[in-house]
Amino acid sequence: MNNKLEESNDDKSSSSAEHIQLLKKSPAHWEIALNRPEKYNAITQPMYEKIIEILDQAAQDKQLVLLTFTGRGKFYSAGTDLVDFAKMAVRL
Amino acid sequence: MLEKFIGKYIDFPKILISFVNGPAVGISVSTLALFDGVYASSNATFSLPFTRTAQSAEGCSSFLFPQLMGSLHAKELLLFDKKLTAQQAQQRGLVTQVIDDKQFESEKDKICQEILSLPKGSLLTSKALIQKWNKQQLHQVNLHETEVLKQRWLTEEFLQAMMDFMRNRKKK
Numbered sequence: 001m002n003n004k005l006e007e008s009n010d011d012k013s014s015s016s017a018e019h020i021q022l023l024k025k026s027p028a029h030w031e032i033a034l035n036r037p038e039k040y041n042a043i044t045q046p047m048y049e050k051i052i053e054i055l056d057q058a059a060q061d062k063q064l065v066l067l068t069f070t071g072r073g074k075f076y077s078a079g080t081d082l083v084d085f086a087k088m089a090v091r092l
Numbered sequence: 093m094l095e096k097f098i099g100k101y102i103d104f105p106k107i108l109i110s111f112v113n114g115p116a117v118g119i120s121v122s123t124l125a126l127f128d129g130v131y132a133s134s135n136a137t138f139s140l141p142f143t144r145t146a147q148s149a150e151g152c153s154s155f156l157f158p159q160l161m162g163s164l165h166a167k168e169l170l171l172f173d174k175k176l177t178a179q180q181a182q183q184r185g186l187v188t189q190v191i192d193d194k195q196f197e198s199e200k201d202k203i204c205q206e207i208l209s210l211p212k213g214s215l216l217t218s219k220a221l222i223q224k225w226n227k228q229q230l231h232q233v234n235l236h237e238t239e240v241l242k243q244r245w246l247t248e249e250f251l252q253a254m255m256d257f258m259r260n261r262k263k264k
Contacts, residue, residue: 028212040115043119045093052096066106066107066109068108069108069110070112074113074115075114075116078118079121080118080119082145082257083258086257
């Protein structure tokens, strides 16, 4: 694997929330899709924050009934991004 | 942040359904017991590498998984890093239904349409009723799990596991 390429992807991911897709399929149905297939949909800190924000909005929306979760690509989700996390942990 | 994240699932007042389209690991598995429905593709797998990464259970899984599947089955996942197939996850009560991967997208739409055809007020009231009896306890579990996890993050064992992880990654 090319580490340099990975690092630049990591940096990009930590500053953007495009890895969480919110699809408003109808007023009653929203879908959250984890959209970081190149990293098996591993979840970074900004992605966690974005999901919290959507859950808050969804909870308060008067018309919403159903919130669905899925992953884009072949993976559902690799869980917490350990690269993101390990960098922080080693610094502790 | 983790405690807040899990807390949102515990309190979530709408219907929450997961469509597990492929392999799922860690927090994406541990939180599934907080969903109202879990539909898995036949390609999905489920694993919780808590101990391999020198961490501990989160997502209320230390409480909900033994309830859901029995103590020994839960320990296989939570302690011994056993990876489940979609079928096995369904047998253990972690998955509502397994769907053939080829039909996954079309079945997904059907399942959502069926849910959306139900009377909205009744659906959400009944969910709130089911949630009510466990909510307080789940928040207690969440608080304790995240406190224990934060302690784990300060251990030599965890730092070693993270350094090994980074080293192995660079070798690839």
